[in-house]
Amino acid sequence: MPPHDAAARVQTTGYLRHTWPVRLMHWINVLAFTLLLMSGLQIFNAYPALNWGKSSYSGRPPILQMDARMDAQGNPMGVTRVFGHEFNTTGVLGLSAGMGGQPVQRGFPAWITLPSQQWLAMGRRWHFFFAWVLVINGFAYIAYTLASRHLARDLMPTRADWRSIGQSIKDHLLLRNVGEAARHYNILQKLTYLGVIFVLFPLVILMGWAMSPGLNALFPGWIDVFGGRQSARTIHFVVAWLLVGFVFIHLFEVVISGFWNNLRSMITGRYRIEGSEGA
Amino acid sequence: MPSQDNSRRRFLRRALASCGAFVLSGCDQLSQSAWFTKLLGNAEKLTFATQRLLLPRKAMAQEFTEADLSPFFRSNGTSNPDNPEYQALAANHFADYRLQVGGLVAQPRAYSLDELKALPSRTQITRHDCVEGWSAIGKWKGVPLSRVLEQVEPQPAARYVVFYCADPMDVLGTRYYESIDMEDAWHAQTLLAYELNDAPLPIRNGAPIRVRVERQLGYKMAKYIMQIQLVERLNDIAGGQGGYWEDRGYEWYAGI
Numbered sequence: 001m002p003p004h005d006a007a008a009r010v011q012t013t014g015y016l017r018h019t020w021p022v023r024l025m026h027w028i029n030v031l032a033f034t035l036l037l038m039s040g041l042q043i044f045n046a047y048p049a050l051n052w053g054k055s056s057y058s059g060r061p062p063i064l065q066m067d068a069r070m071d072a073q074g075n076p077m078g079v080t081r082v083f084g085h086e087f088n089t090t091g092v093l094g095l096s097a098g099m100g101g102q103p104v105q106r107g108f109p110a111w112i113t114l115p116s117q118q119w120l121a122m123g124r125r126w127h128f129f130f131a132w133v134l135v136i137n138g139f140a141y142i143a144y145t146l147a148s149r150h151l152a153r154d155l156m157p158t159r160a161d162w163r164s165i166g167q168s169i170k171d172h173l174l175l176r177n178v179g180e181a182a183r184h185y186n187i188l189q190k191l192t193y194l195g196v197i198f199v200l201f202p203l204v205i206l207m208g209w210a211m212s213p214g215l216n217a218l219f220p221g222w223i224d225v226f227g228g229r230q231s232a233r234t235i236h237f238v239v240a241w242l243l244v245g246f247v248f249i250h251l252f253e254v255v256i257s258g259f260w261n262n263l264r265s266m267i268t269g270r271y272r273i274e275g276s277e278g279a
Numbered sequence: 280m281p282s283q284d285n286s287r288r289r290f291l292r293r294a295l296a297s298c299g300a301f302v303l304s305g306c307d308q309l310s311q312s313a314w315f316t317k318l319l320g321n322a323e324k325l326t327f328a329t330q331r332l333l334l335p336r337k338a339m340a341q342e343f344t345e346a347d348l349s350p351f352f353r354s355n356g357t358s359n360p361d362n363p364e365y366q367a368l369a370a371n372h373f374a375d376y377r378l379q380v381g382g383l384v385a386q387p388r389a390y391s392l393d394e395l396k397a398l399p400s401r402t403q404i405t406r407h408d409c410v411e412g413w414s415a416i417g418k419w420k421g422v423p424l425s426r427v428l429e430q431v432e433p434q435p436a437a438r439y440v441v442f443y444c445a446d447p448m449d450v451l452g453t454r455y456y457e458s459i460d461m462e463d464a465w466h467a468q469t470l471l472a473y474e475l476n477d478a479p480l481p482i483r484n485g486a487p488i489r490v491r492v493e494r495q496l497g498y499k500m501a502k503y504i505m506q507i508q509l510v511e512r513l514n515d516i517a518g519g520q521g522g523y524w525e526d527r528g529y530e531w532y533a534g535i
Contacts, residue, residue, distance in 0.1 A: 035306075044412065047409070047411040051413075054414075055413075055415050057349035059349075111299065114303070114306050115306065115307050115310045116303055116304075116307055121524075121528030126306075128319075128323065129321070132326075212534060213534055214534025216341055216494070217340045217341070220339055220342070221341055229406060
């Protein structure tokens with residue numbers, strides 16, 4: 001029941017922050033992205049290296065490689081080589097606990113891959129199924145943001161937003177919490193969401209398509225724009241981790257700007273401002 | 280205070296880990312269930328239909344230049360078939376090799392290696408994409424499968440071309456096999472290849488004959504081909520999924 005008394009209303013104003021299609025598509029995206037990441041790392045483990053160029057065998061070493069070898073004492077160790085520098089990553093990358101607990105050679109560890117054991121065929125099944133979910137959900141979201149004017153109204157930076165960018169950067173760095181009171185996304189939020197929606201997700205999807213030998217034949221040579229097939233695989237991998245980086249920042253901001261309020265607004269749609277958490 | 284902080288952090292970490300483990304083991308259980316793998320497998324049908332819709336029948340896979348060639352074309356899977364029959368053929372430089380082509384065709388016949396080489400050939404520099412994620416670029420010379428099909432005259436009922444290979448894959452002697460549909464079979468870049476990088480096809484890469492299906496992944500491109508059969512259905516061959524790896528859960532349509 002909305003309070004009728006004016007003073008109380010000031011305290012407990014709530015409003016519909018996210019419409020139901022946005023909420024639904026957000027959670028579908030959470031599910032699809034999580035499963036795509038984990039099955040993607042399973043697929044990566046089948047050839048735990050990244051190359052730049054049209055092929056993996058061009059005479060140049062991989063730019064990233066996870067491997068296992070014996071150390072000076074004769075014990076197995078996991079190593080990760082990045083641009084020629086070797087790091088000991090035993091237990092996490094290159095060598096980690098297998099199903100029975102014994103160390104096995106594998107790129108990413110079992111707790112982050114789907115399935116957890118080495119099983120490329122099943123990883124591909126998960127990956128391509130949820131790739132379709134992500135793509136269909138993504139197109140539905142784009143269509144919705146345009147039709148409902150969500151994009152124009154809530155995500156496009158206004159002139160005032162651009163002017164506030166300095167203040168916004170300062171607020172974020174000082175973890176000054178203005179989100180609670182704001183009915184609108186701030187400029188950094190808008191730019192981040194636009195970047196994720198219109199740059200990172202389309203890029204990770206496009207680079208997935210670039211690895212398909214079928215789609216390669218659509219316009220022969222189109223993937224050379226991105227440096228070739230193995231470059232596309234590398235970009236796919238890097239962008240996936242940039243998206244993980246986004247998720248971490250996103251979750252951090254969600255927590256520090258009122259975890260339950262934010263979570264509720266993404267589940268029921270209601271977001272309360274002016275501090276009153278209510279029951 | 281720090282110890283309390285530590286224990287809380289430890290608790291949180293453990294809670295998160297057990298939560299993750301729960302989700303993972305749930306997913307692992309789903310991966311073992313027939314109905315769920317079947318559900319996930321529906322994506323393959325969607326991918327196949329979409330790619331066939333988007334791709335013109337004659338769309339060509341990208342071709343490269345000599346400058347792009349991989350210095351060494353790696354071998355994957357079998358590198359030397361553990362099969363006395365094959366070893367005898369190899370010892371004699373495949374002079375006694377006969378490629379049997381039959382099934383739903385009007386003119387079944389057998390080809391010697393020289394007879395295949397006498398047919399018009401095609402040379403192409405293409406990229407080989409392995410399902411594992413790596414790729415290599417090689418120069419292939421061979422007879423287009425379409426030339427052979429013209430000679431054996433497929434019957435209208437023929438829907439798939441099945442390749443039977445010489446390499447046993449396990450201790451039981453299960454032989455490698457593969458299949459493609461007629462659209463890929465008639466495609467200009469689909470070759471019965473007998474040369475790699477201007478030299479006779481090495482044993483590690485599939486001598487004397489391997490198939491090239493350039494718009495799909497490497498496992499479709501069967502090596503050590505002994506026999507070709509045109510068939511209407513795949514479900515009565517071996518595991519019924521159309522190929523050795525397909526019978527083990529990989530997609531039959533490997534354009535992705």
